[in-house]
Amino acid sequence: MARYQLVVLVGETEWRVVHFRGWRYQALYVFSADAGNRGLLLDNLGRYPGANLYFLTDLAEEHYHIETCPPVRGTARKQLLARRLAAWPFAQGLHAVHRVGGTPGQPQAERYMFAAIHNQPLSQLLQSQALRVQGVYTQALCSPCWVKDWQSGQTQCLIGYFEKQQLRLRYLYQSQLMFSRLITLVPDASLHLRISSEIAQTRLYLLSQQWLQEGEPLQLLWLSDDAECNISTSKELADVIQQSNLSYAELMRQSGWPLLPGGLAVMDWAAIQVVLHNCRLPNLAPKAALLNARVIRAKRMITLAGVFMICLFVVANCMSQQALQKKQSEIRRTRALLQLWQSAKPAWKVADADLPRLQAFSEAVQGLEAAENFPDRALTILQAVVKGQTVWQVNNVDWGYGYTPALGHMQSALPDKHWAETVTIRFFRQKAAHPAEVHQAWQALLESLRLHPDILELKEINDLTASGGPSQQGDTRLSLSPDHQPSLIVRLRPAESTGR
Secondary structure (H helix, E strand, C coil): CCCEEEEEEECCCEEEEEEEECCEEEEEEEEECCHHHHHHHHHHHHCCCCCEEEEEECCCCEEEEEEEECCCCHHHHHHHHHHHHHHCCCCCCCEEEEEEEEECCEEEEEEEEEEEECCHHHHHHHHHCCCCECEEEEHHHHHHHHCHHHCCCCCEEEEEEEECCEEEEEEEECCEEEEEEEEECCCCCCHHHHHHHHHHHHHHHHHHCCCCCCCCCEEEEEEECCCCCCCCCCCCCCCCEEEEEEEHHHHHHHHCCCCCCCCCCHHHHHHHHHHHCCCCCCCCCCHHHECCHHHHHHHHHHHHHHHHHHHHHHHHHHHHHHHHHHHHHHHHHHHHHHHHHHHHCCCCCCCHHHHHHHHHHHHHHHHHHHCCCHHHHHHHHHHHHHCCCCCEEEEEEEEEEEECCCCHHHHHHCCCCCEEEEEEEEEEECCCCCHHHHHHHHHHHHHHHHHCCCEEEEEEEECCHHHCCCCEECCCCCCCCCCCCCEEEEEECCCCCCCC
């Protein structure tokens, strides 16, 4: 929802409250300036406690003063301006000071404008009711913001218009307000001559302030309802004043402002547009009446944080609801499968005597599933032992995994129900080898196998069937027959015990 913005136009005889919703015009309320209608004005402002409230004036008791100060910075400049402002006789509540630029020809000096509104009803309203406002501004201070496009590159410009029996003259130098004056004139036959006289007096004032040099032309921008309305000037001023006319309709069209509502003048509407679009203007409101900018930012941050937390909670709630629904659907599917399995499971029982055998079988199957590379491991071990043998060569290798009782003298080393790898290796020897060399090579092969850390048990089988003799087991005395093919049964240690 767009925030409401209220602009109070303070006049001599009436106060007008212009309501905006965002930047869209809503309504206009008019109140008399006397103290009796102040309660109605406050009731109208109190209907929108969270609205941005601005005060905009165009009064005869507005004061503007330009003073040249040395170029100091930081805290020293603040202290200097505070002392100058305190000594200014018009600084009585609604006042401000701001820098308007350097001084031509004096690089070691800076110009500052002191502005004040000596309006007792407005001061009493801000002090007694403790209104929290955004600021108090004047139309004269707003004029440099919208007149920049109409100066056409001129360094100085005098803006004049006559409205509601009042002549307003504003002097701008380098797009900064230097002088503003409001004169009340009664429309009669001599109105143009009186306006010309006031313009001449204003030029003399500018010459006395050395803002304008003698003989230097002065650009006059005259605003009126009719673009052809010229202000007659005397022959003495005809050469030094260059007048150009600008109609209100052309000003509205070129500026792109919204349509002018009824009850408001063009100058009022122009100043309102400047105020609503947050241009940097000197704020004449006392600090006690201003709504602290830090409080506004803190409220905005708290609001944004609250909205973010609410959105975060909503997202987390949606995600948790989806996860809960997913888990519930999985539980329902699991229950359905369980009921289906329970209804179709066979009726069988296992005897207590068969449990150890089933447990051993289950452990063996798990061992095979966890170590699919058992043959690779056995071949790697045998390759490392047999590598380099030139006399005895491997003829056949059989690998097996299962439960077998311990062999020979290693029976006590194997626990009961132990599953292990068993490798049976059949060797043959080269026929050209010397018998002594054959026996020595065989003993070296047996010694390397016994000393290998991964071999748990070793059993030798001397098979003499190939030479026609009886087979012998455990006999280390080798037959010298060339066809003799001894065999070895190797029991490997479990892979877990070797740390692999």
